[in-house]
Amino acid sequence: MGAWAIGRAPGAVFLDRDGVINEDPSDYVTSWASFRFLPGALEALSFLTAHAIPLVVVTNQGAVGRGLASREAVDGLHRRMRQAIEDEGGRLLEVLTCFHSPQAGCSCRKPAPGLLQEAAARHGIDARRSILVGDHANDLEAARLAGIRSIIVLSGRTVGQQIPLPSGCIGVYRDLLSVAHWLIDDSHLVSDEACGTPPALTQYAVE
Numbered sequence: 001m002g003a004w005a006i007g008r009a010p011g012a013v014f015l016d017r018d019g020v021i022n023e024d025p026s027d028y029v030t031s032w033a034s035f036r037f038l039p040g041a042l043e044a045l046s047f048l049t050a051h052a053i054p055l056v057v058v059t060n061q062g063a064v065g066r067g068l069a070s071r072e073a074v075d076g077l078h079r080r081m082r083q084a085i086e087d088e089g090g091r092l093l094e095v096l097t098c099f100h101s102p103q104a105g106c107s108c109r110k111p112a113p114g115l116l117q118e119a120a121a122r123h124g125i126d127a128r129r130s131i132l133v134g135d136h137a138n139d140l141e142a143a144r145l146a147g148i149r150s151i152i153v154l155s156g157r158t159v160g161q162q163i164p165l166p167s168g169c170i171g172v173y174r175d176l177l178s179v180a181h182w183l184i185d186d187s188h189l190v191s192d193e194a195c196g197t198p199p200a201l202t203q204y205a206v207e
């Protein structure tokens, strides 16, 4: 695991929030009362933390820009989320949120890469040694634009749609815990080349 930090800037695991860490219902999750961790997510975060992997959440919360929730409410939710993660032994380096509406044309709402680039610059994270875990094509596209490889998980609402996978998407997994075990147990991310290319990943669809 030391390979993450030997001689170069370390890599990080970037995480989308809804559909990766917590359940993604049909409406916005802007309060702790409506926040539900997905099965295995807390375990995955503590497992990665135990292996000294920096974890950064990058999330679109357009409800704020649409006037459906306050920024303070979403920030408060994230404080509760981080505390709950820490209570289970995990630690998030940072939670970066785009509060803008989809129409705002900002540079931080995924699929724009702004949040990823901001986090990488601030924390000295090497994009080439990092992975993003998302459940939506917009996550994967943001990663591609930031030069970060990506993994898609099927624990979100995107399941059932056919997702064109961009270059740089190196795997499809059931959920975050499966990704964590793949990363750690199989010693992936030890070099820029280590991940390889899984078979038949030009498109993925589930019933």
Ligand SMILES: [Mg+2]
Pocket: 016, 017, 018, 019, 020, 024, 134, 135, 136, 156
């Ligand atoms: Mg999502």
Ligand SMILES: [Zn+2]
Pocket: 098, 099, 100, 106, 107, 108, 109
């Ligand atoms: Zn934004």
